[in-house]
Amino acid sequence: MAIQQRGRTADGAALGRAIHLRYERPVVFADDYALDLVSASARFACRSPFLYRLLLRRGVAPFRSFVASTLSAMRYIEERLSDAVHEGFTQYLVLGAGLDSFALRRLDLCESLRVFEVDHPVTQALKRKRIERFLGTPPAHLEFVPADFECESLDEALAASRFDPTARTLFSWIASIPYIEESSVHETFRSISRHATEGSEIVFNFGSWGTQTGPGGSGGVNEHLQRATRSRGEPLKSAFDPEALLKAVCEQGYQRVELLDGNAQTQRYFADRSDGLHVVPGSQLAHVRRADS
Numbered sequence: 116m117a118i119q120q121r122g123r124t125a126d127g128a129a130l131g132r133a134i135h136l137r138y139e140r141p142v143v144f145a146d147d148y149a150l151d152l153v154s155a156s157a158r159f160a161c162r163s164p165f166l167y168r169l170l171l172r173r174g175v176a177p178f179r180s181f182v183a184s185t186l187s188a189m190r191y192i193e194e195r196l197s198d199a200v201h202e203g204f205t206q207y208l209v210l211g212a213g214l215d216s217f218a219l220r221r222l223d224l225c226e227s228l229r230v231f232e233v234d235h236p237v238t239q240a241l242k243r244k245r246i247e248r249f250l251g252t253p254p255a256h257l258e259f260v261p262a263d264f265e266c267e268s269l270d271e272a273l274a275a276s277r278f279d280p281t282a283r284t285l286f287s288w289i290a291s292i293p294y295i296e297e298s299s300v301h302e303t304f305r306s307i308s309r310h311a312t313e314g315s316e317i318v319f320n321f322g323s324w325g326t327q328t329g330p331g332g333s334g335g336v337n338e339h340l341q342r343a344t345r346s347r348g349e350p351l352k353s354a355f356d357p358e359a360l361l362k363a364v365c366e367q368g369y370q371r372v373e374l375l376d377g378n379a380q381t382q383r384y385f386a387d388r389s390d391g392l393h394v395v396p397g398s399q400l401a402h403v404r405r406a407d408s
C-alpha cells in the first residue's frame with residue numbers, strides 16, 4: 116500500500132458530502148464543514164459551479180449511490196445521538212472516521228459528549244493538518260486515537276486513550292468496513308464488545324454485494340468503485356451476508372435495533388426527489404444495543 120495514497124477515500128467521501136450540500140436538493144445531511152476538510156484542489160473545483168460541471172460532476176456520478184449511503188448513515192447516527200445525550204450517553208466513538216466533521220460541527224451535542232476518532236494513522240495525520248489549517252487547534256472534546264485495524268487491536272489503541280469503558284457510548288463504523296479484511300472486522304467487533312458497557316450501541320454500515328441473490332444482493336458494488344478504491348490504495352476487501360453478520364455481532368451480547376438495506380434507506384431518506392439520488396441496494400445499515408451481560 117502506498118502510504119501517501121492513504122486518506123484519499125476519506126477525501127472522496129467528504130467531497131461527496133460537500134457536493135451534496137452545494138448542488139443537490141433536498142439536502143438529506145448537511146455537512147457544512149466537508150468543503151473545508153477536502154483537499155485544496157477539490158475545494159476549488161467544488162466551489163465554482165462552472166468547474167463543478169466541467170471537472171467533477173461526471174467523475175463523481177458513478178459513486179453517488181455510495182455517497183448516499185454515507186449521507187443516510189450519518190443522518191441516522193446524528194438523529195440517534197440527539198436522543199442518546201438525553202439518555203445519559205457521554206461518549207461517541209467513531210471508527211474509520213476519515214474527514215467526518217461531527218466533532219467540529221455539532222458543538223450543541225458535544226457539550227455533553229466526549230468524541231473519540233479511531234482511524235488509520237496516515238488518514239488521521241492528514242485530517243489534523245486540514246483542521247489546523249482552517250480552525251487552528253482541534254476542539255478539546257475530540258481525541259484522536261490512531262489504529263490500523265489490519266495490524267493493531269482496538270484494545271491496544273483505546274488503552275492508550277482516555278476512553279472510559281464504563282461510560283455509555285455510541286460506537287459508529289461508517290463507510291469503512293468494506294476496506295477491512297473479514298477476520299479483522301470480526302476482531303474489531305469483539306474488541307468493541309470488551310469496551311461497551313450495558314446500554315451502549317453500535318451503528319455500522321457494510322456491503323452485502325455478492326453475498327446474496329435477488330434485489331439488494333449483488334446489487335451494488337460497481338466496477339468504478341472497485342477501480343477507484345484500488346487506485347486510491349484502499350481496495351474493497353470485505354462484504355457480508357447481513358443476517359450472518361448481525362447474528363455474529365448479537366452473539367457478543369447485543370440486541371438488534373434495526374437493519375436497513377439500501378432500498379429501505381432510500382425509502383426513509385431519499386423518497387420524493389426528482390434527481391434519482393438513492394442508496395446503493397447492497398449497502399446495509401445496522402443498529403444494535405448492548406444487552407444485559
Ligand SMILES: C[S@@+](CC[C@H](N)C(=O)[O-])C[C@H]1O[C@@H](n2cnc3c(N)ncnc32)[C@H](O)[C@@H]1O
Nearest residue numbers: 124125128211212213235238263264265290291
Ligand atoms: C471511505 S473512508 C470513510 C471515512 C468516513 N467514515 C466517512 O464516511 O467520511 C474509509 C475510512 O476507512 C479508514 N481505513 C481504511 N483501512 C483502514 C485500516 N486498515 N485501519 C483503520 N482505518 C482504515 C480510512 O483511513 C478512511 O478514514
